[in-house]
Amino acid sequence: MKCLFYKSRSLTTHRTSLRHEQGLALVIVLMASAIAATTTIAVAIRSYNSYVNGTRQSLASRAKESAEAGLNILIESLNEDHPEWLIEPYNGDGSWSISRAATGGCRINASENPTIQGTSNTYNNGTEGRYKLSKYSFEGNNFYGGVGSFEMEGEIRSSNNKLLASAKIYQDMSIIAKACNALPGDTNSQDSIWPGIFVLSRIQNYRGGKAVMKGSEPQEAAEIICTEADCVSGKWDSDYPPEPTIGDIELPNTQEPPEQVKGISTSKLKSAVRSKFRKCQNFRIPEDLSDDAKWQDSNGTWHVYISGTGSASLNGYSKCKNPNSSIKISNSGPVRLYLDGSLNIGSRTWIDTTDVNHAADFMILGTPKAKTNQKIDIRGEAPNGEALKTFVWLPKGEVKFQTGKEKRLVEGAIWADSFWRSANAQLGDFELRLPEDMPQLIYQRLGKEFGIGQRDYVAQGVTSWRSYGRTPD
Structure with missing residues (x-):
């Protein structure tokens, strides 16, 4: 009887130890699974953040591209059709008018304000790049010309007009004064104007x-x-x-x-x-x-x-x-x-x-x-x-x-x-x-x-440039 009882106690202890080992293994497995899951989540979050940041950076870059394209469109319009405006400041109120049409350039009747905003880029996913002139200043005079400073805003908007990114660029250009119908840099008769x-x-x-x-x-x-x-x-x-x-x-x-x-x-x-x-x-x-x-x-x-x-x-x-x-x-x-x-x-x-x-x-x-x-x-x-x-x-x-x-x-x-x-x-x-x-x-x-003095004007040559872009929080 004693021997049989001893064997029973030994079997019980063995089973308890086995269950303990199995529980410990389960804990280790669960911990390993948790670590793996945490790592996976971290990698996923990092990948997502990288994707979001990359997307934001891409959108901000596109916004700057839209502002740059808009500025090029505006400068071409000013040089071709509205040179008088190159010596007139603009404060961003939506109306860029000239107060001295006759003194501003070679044309007797200067009409139709330049387009200061519009769409500069379109993309396959329906988003649009837009531009808007927020400020322009001129330092110089009608006779000698001077420096024009442009402040241009750019935006990326979704197909449902949601703002995705915005940017601003600041650019200074030489405003060259010249005689009517003369090429830039032609100084003939300039002293007698x-x-x-x-x-x-x-x-x-x-x-x-x-x-x-x-x-x-x-x-x-x-x-x-x-x-x-x-x-x-x-x-x-x-x-x-x-x-x-x-x-x-x-x-x-x-x-x-x-x-x-x-x-x-x-x-x-x-x-x-x-x-x-x-x-x-x-x-x-x-x-x-x-x-x-x-x-x-x-x-x-x-x-x-x-x-x-x-x-x-x-x-x-x-x-x-x-x-x-x-x-x-x-x-x-x-x-x-x-x-x-x-x-x-x-x-x-x-x-x-x-x-x-x-x-x-x-x-x-x-x-x-x-x-x-x-x-x-x-x-x-x-x-x-x-x-x-x-x-x-x-x-x-x-x-x-x-x-x-x-x-x-x-x-x-x-x-x-x-x-x-x-x-x-x-x-x-x-x-x-x-x-x-x-x-x-x-x-x-x-x-x-x-x-x-009746003069004509041309914006030519970038003297300084800077920009910044951002996406909505």
């Missing part, structure tokens, strides 16, 4: 007059532009230029005097000038003006304001000779003289600009308060034939030179409603010399509206 004399209505008695580029040898005619086809009154007998250019060009906006300068009335100005002339002294601008009449900005430019629509008649005294008393423009900084009314310089005085470095450093500017009968009438002549260095801008008025036997020499430019030379039996010669760098200086100081 910006007008030395620009009138809106009438040129009176240009007989024997000359408008030339300063320093040109042989002499090269400067441009005279008139907006009226029948603007010439009297005989035109000159080769400089042989005739005016007739162009439908707008005059820039009227300049406002800075609010920091209150102004001096014409009566007070005449009184201050006469008190100097009585002593046979010169009246200096800006030094002899009251503080209300002048203000110097941070760039060193003096702003002088003569208020009131009356006429300031300034003339010296016969006792003051060799030379006559003068209105002397100082070289203490560029001077801008704003006029509400008229200015009459008599025969016994003259405007002395011998200390002025450049014609762009002395400007005579009509104001918004000026009336249509505003005049600048200059009779007094420089004692030794010195040039009057100035830029005269009188959009409502008349600029008149009464010349005697001597040559009247002006260095700079005259833009006005009308330009008039007095006619008499002993009419002296009149010559205007336009400095080569005058257009650039006037643009820098008064704004791009003064870069007048």
Whole structure:
């Protein structure tokens, strides 16, 4: 009996051990299966993430391609059909209009805004690549050209118009200004586009007059532009230029005097000038003006304001000779003289600009308060034939030179409603010399509206480029 019991206990222990081993094996199998499943899932997730990331990257690349294609479409359209827009900024509001159609390019009537958005690519799965111009800026001027900066958006949308990816590219291009019907880079007659004399209505008695580029040898005619086809009154007998250019060009906006300068009335100005002339002294601008009449900005430019629509008649005294008393423009900084009314310089005085470095450093500017009968009438002549260095801008008025036997020499430019030379039996010669760098200086100081001249434009040559793309989260 004892032996039989021992054998029974041994068999029981053996069975228990076997079951334990089988359980352990099952656990190992389950753990191995779990590890394998985890690995499989990890591999699957990694593969899926790689697929998703690859798809996203592909979509983002396609979005950039759509933006690039759209930009190429737009630039081709601008160069071919809408060159005027290359010098006009666009802020993304959906309407890219030009404010100065006549001054922007060679065409008289510029119409139909360029297409700023559309479909640039289509794909077999029904998705589309679309583009939209979000911003355009231009740095430069109408005469010399400059740099155009494009900001173009690109999108990839599904067949049901779901946004799949988007991108933006930023590209700068050279905007080349050229003469009408000329090839890019052709500089022929480029110096004579910006007008030395620009009138809106009438040129009176240009007989024997000359408008030339300063320093040109042989002499090269400067441009005279008139907006009226029948603007010439009297005989035109000159080769400089042989005739005016007739162009439908707008005059820039009227300049406002800075609010920091209150102004001096014409009566007070005449009184201050006469008190100097009585002593046979010169009246200096800006030094002899009251503080209300002048203000110097941070760039060193003096702003002088003569208020009131009356006429300031300034003339010296016969006792003051060799030379006559003068209105002397100082070289203490560029001077801008704003006029509400008229200015009459008599025969016994003259405007002395011998200390002025450049014609762009002395400007005579009509104001918004000026009336249509505003005049600048200059009779007094420089004692030794010195040039009057100035830029005269009188959009409502008349600029008149009464010349005697001597040559009247002006260095700079005259833009006005009308330009008039007095006619008499002993009419002296009149010559205007336009400095080569005058257009650039006037643009820098008064704004791009003064870069007048009928030009054509081409976007050519990428100067910088960058981009980024993304897909929706």
